[in-house]
Amino acid sequence: MQQAEDFRAESRALAAILEELPEAEFHRTTQFKDWTIDHVLGHLHLFNAAAEASLKGEEAFAAFIAPVLQDMHTGKSILECQFPWLNGLSGRALFQAWRQGAERCADAYATADPKGRLKWIGPDMSALSAITARQMETWAHGQEVFDLLGLQRQEQDRIRNIAHLGVATYGWSFANRGRDVPEPAPFVQLTGPSGAVWEWNEPQGGNFVKGSAVEFAQVVTQVRNAADTSLQVAGATAQKWMRIAQCFAGPPETPPGKGSRFTAKA
Template sequence: MREILSDLVAEEQQLDQFLQGISDRDWKKKTPASGWTIQDQVGHLAHIERFAADVLEKGRSVIDDARSELADFDAWTERGAAQYRRRRHQEVIEQWRFARADVVDALSRMEASERLPWIHGDLSARTFATMRLMETWAHGLDIKAAILGRVEPIPEDDLDEGEEDPLADTDRLRHIAWLGQRALPFAFEQAGEQFPEQGIRVELMGPKYATWRFGPEDTDQVIKGMAGDWCRVVVRRQHAGDTGLKAVGDYAELALKVAKAY
């Protein structure tokens, strides 16, 4: 668990630092998520992290008690963000900090394979932590898009010496890329499609030319491309057709249309 938790904390801290650099007025800026401001995005993170912390502390009863509300997940998510809408933004970010710290603390005392209850079914502790990283990164994209006007990073060659891009891809994306491939059967089911028996492999190039491969080696259904593109597609922040991702096989083509990590 040490590796995924270290990367989770790093992702949360990076977003926290970005938020510290924006103005009070910026917190009311609209993000790509319809109707949501930056404050709504952070409010959602505070809400979902507190819910996750409660699940880790109290177990399945937390989800059972919220089952009727969770039946309309979008409405539940909206109510969660709305409860932070009229608070001071510094209070909102503090609530997010407290909640995410509780999540990391609880997960740090678990084995990676330990099974935990979650909204759409039981997960391993490792996958639970990866979900938290994925959600932090995805909503971070929305927040940064509101300030920077883009969700894609600037190519390294186009940056000035010493310049850092807040949207630069990091090797932490390997966790989200793995999750996106593991979630393909779920994505196919949600789309009403049959997942292929041979599975689908994803072959990616990460930052600094790292090579990441996920999925069965003997399948003829393959997705290839840049890790950042794949991750933005599986968190629904970019359409596959707007990226350089390539599919080999009909099921791989379909996967690019239905893929989602949550």
């Protein structure tokens, strides 16, 4: 699957800015819920391994995820749930383990059946959706690392995978909050880093989202407030969507406040 190679490239882009990072820097706090870079890598490493286990079959995934789910059921946060599995792994040692694990995960999905159904914490999903979700999460959590280090990521057209996920989860963003899903879904027209233009849904003069694919991805992954982007958002439906857009699974999350997420000055 090309999406497996896109996930690999996303992981390598994040790894490249951490390659020479001193040990102490891994414990700096990001703008995301006070997570450190170490916390981010631990989270990505755990769920990359979970995705790899899922590809091995239902029993393998159930055995892998059982301790995590048990901790969740006792009220622990998603961050706290990763610590027993990591077993003290942190800093540069965690960085190396995450990087190697990401390569293994990419290798495993590269030859998988895209339509194969896989178990997950939430609903079952296709292998294609599973590895796209890994790219999305790597890109989204990578953003807080780029922001903290004062770096601009060199974006590529593989961002289309994340933008597509954002469009596909339009209904989920509302339903997950117990709201009726407004119809029709807005027309979405985005420009990729290469200048390519991508479109979703039927064109509608007063109901659309247009602009940068990167900025759209930032909004649907909740790494930026829509008001901090240059996206053109027309109509009440599109505006409601951009205020709550959430392309990832789990309970409803509140997008970052205006001006709260930004690239620090290097």
